[in-house]
Amino acid sequence: MSLNYNRLAVSRPSTPSALSAFSFALAVLVALPVLAVGANLFASGTGETWSHLMATVLPEYVMNSIWLCLGVGIGVAAMGTGAAWLVALNDFPGRRIAEWALLLPMAMPAYVLAYTYTDFLQFVGPVQTSLRESFGWSKGDYWFPDVRSLSGAIVLFSCVLYPYVYLLVRTAFLERAGGMIEAARALGLNPWQGFWRVSIPLARPAIAAGMALALMETLADYGTVAYFAVQTFTTGIYRAWFSLGDRIAAAQLAAALLGFVALLILLERVSRGRARYHDTTGRRRATRQVLTGWHALLAQVGCAIPVVIGFVLPAMLLLRLAMGDAGEEGGGFSGRFLLLARNSLSLALLAAMLAAMLALLLGFAARDGNRLTRLANRIVGLGYAVPGSVIAVGVLIPVTRLDHLLAALWQQMTGANPGLILTGGIAALVYAYLARFLAIALQTVEAGLTRITPSMEAAARSLGSRPGETLRRVHLPLMRGSLLTAALLVFVDVMKELPATLVMRPFNFDTLATQTFTLAADERLAEASSAALAIVAVGLLPIILLARQIAAGRSEISSC
Structure with missing residues (x-):
């Protein structure tokens, strides 16, 4: 008796339409600062402004x-x-x-x-x-x-x-x-x-x-x-x-x-x-x-x-x-330094956690090869190429208009003017960080997702798992390392980011980066040194990760 085995084609799960729509909406939000900057090229009075800039x-x-x-x-x-x-x-x-x-x-x-x-x-x-x-x-x-x-x-x-x-x-x-x-x-x-x-x-x-x-x-x-x-x-x-x-x-x-x-x-x-x-002689490393x-x-x-x-x-x-x-009053790691460190750490942690979670959702949505989700990920991936100053201006333009609209509606309803709520707030600043640094998290998460085979997802589906449950029970445990790496990279970049923070920070709100810049501009580098050292120390974290990868690659070569 002979047995005939049929090949089982493992297909990728189809992404729910809600998740695809979420991916595209997120991509639009990331691209919005660039679109806002581009739209101002056609605003009234731009011709005179451009002529003045050209002449000066x-x-x-x-x-x-x-x-x-x-x-x-x-x-x-x-x-x-x-x-x-x-x-x-x-x-x-x-x-x-x-x-x-x-x-x-x-x-x-x-x-x-x-x-x-x-x-x-x-x-x-x-x-x-x-x-x-x-x-x-x-x-x-x-x-x-x-x-x-x-x-x-x-x-x-x-x-x-x-x-x-x-x-x-x-x-x-x-x-x-x-x-x-x-x-x-x-x-x-x-x-x-x-x-x-x-x-x-x-x-x-x-x-x-x-x-x-x-x-x-x-x-x-x-x-x-x-x-x-x-x-x-x-x-x-x-x-x-x-x-x-x-x-x-x-x-x-x-x-x-x-x-x-x-x-x-x-x-x-x-x-x-x-x-x-193309090296047609093989991938053997040179002596x-x-x-x-x-x-x-x-x-x-x-x-x-x-x-x-x-x-x-x-x-x-x-x-x-x-x-x-350190011996000066208010110098070294004083209360002022601790306040700056708290501001920087809270911003960086918030942006890093949001970036890692959003990157996971974007990467998971793109697993089925849907054109819409792939386009969304490409748009998000371009965010890192946009300078922080451009992102800041691009965020402020629509946020300011939205603020004025909300203030007018509130005043019409209550008779009281609430002022500008979003402009100069933490939420707008974190939005600017995500628009620029979400690309870093997405690239790291996508690299980690390649280790999860379609057969794993198919097995979860065959056991009755819904997409959300598959994400929680299959992807999250296997992606823990990649998510931590993505969050770490975003955390470090936010800690060092200066242009966007300078432009968009709330009133009387400083970070280690802005304080370093302000004190150094006033020729008070000694007072800025503690904050600068803290930024450098945080910047060493991804270097340690890269060094470990180099050491791991060296071990693989020696074991071959």
Whole structure:
């Protein structure tokens, strides 16, 4: 007797229409700030405003932004690619430490680095003071570069943003370059020739993607360029909204900045589309070139310089300032610091928990391949590319109009004017955070959902579980790690976020980031050091996660 087995096709569950509608509605809310900024391009009076901007400040904003992008792009590409090549394709004493230490500058916000090095390198700082005392110089006897300049901003941005390129290029070298690099060595190419002829072409898509991320962060920055008096779109948006009270001008500048970001995304996509390389020799990793003698020393120095400049030295300077300020009244970890920490932690925790929950719902809704839910997730995924200042302006425009409408209705009903309820409130600020950082949580959750097979969902359905029950009993237990990681990443980004918080915070409400900016702008860096150190300490959390992933990957390689 023969048995015939029919193949059982496991189909994905259909997403309930309510969940699909929720996903699309959430995507609309995330896109609303961008739509509001775009709509103001056609508001009355925009022609005159745009002509005024073109004749006055816009050319300076455009040129400074272009120079920043060019300088930072070259800087992060050179530093990130060089560091990735050293640790991925070479072996030298201290390489394993360098692999994770090169990530440390990611924990240091660019604006904190700007404040620290300004204090360290200014005329009355320790460096110039030591030079004058050692050589007997006085003011005017020597030349010293001005760190508070466009070139200074380029250097500092490069020092904290190169890890974006380093991470992606290191992965490209490890996972895709093995066979070709071995073939290049067999053909007699020396390491330098192999670097330029093989490694760089293979890593071009990764370099382009890392540069795009770094340049988006550069364009979104406000604290560094404002402190260095470098006029860019973000400083113009803040000044137009708060100093001049010109909503239309702020929206126009926000739209122009959004155009810059869209151009970056387009260039990155074009670069990746035209530069696709396939390693037909397999996924075997290349044997690392063993460096000895002065070659090993140069590799150690090359890896140490960006870590020292981007993290170790500024962290030590901040710690010295914080210890000196601890003895002052109200300094150190005083009651004021605890209040700032409470404000920052409460905002970050609220935004992180909401982002993780919403990302789980979005990811679960997209499991069936519904076009509407996939479109919604793509829209949400673009939120991180929008600078915080643009998000803030885009949120304030519709929220302010809604506030005026609600106030008018309430006054008509009761005769009392309630004032503006939503504008300048915590809810609007958290909405801005979610519009920007929900994309991070969604990407993390989607990666975690790939580990849940359709057969698991089919088994739950066969046992009579409804979609909500399946989500609670199957997905939540298996997704606990991914949800915690998503919440952690959003938590850290909210703690460091400055432009959106500055624009949208409630009256007399400060966070660690805004207090650091305010005190540093008043040349009171010692008082700002404790808050800055707390931000850096929180920024170390995702670095620890990345370091653990690097160590886990190393263990997998050694076990093969």
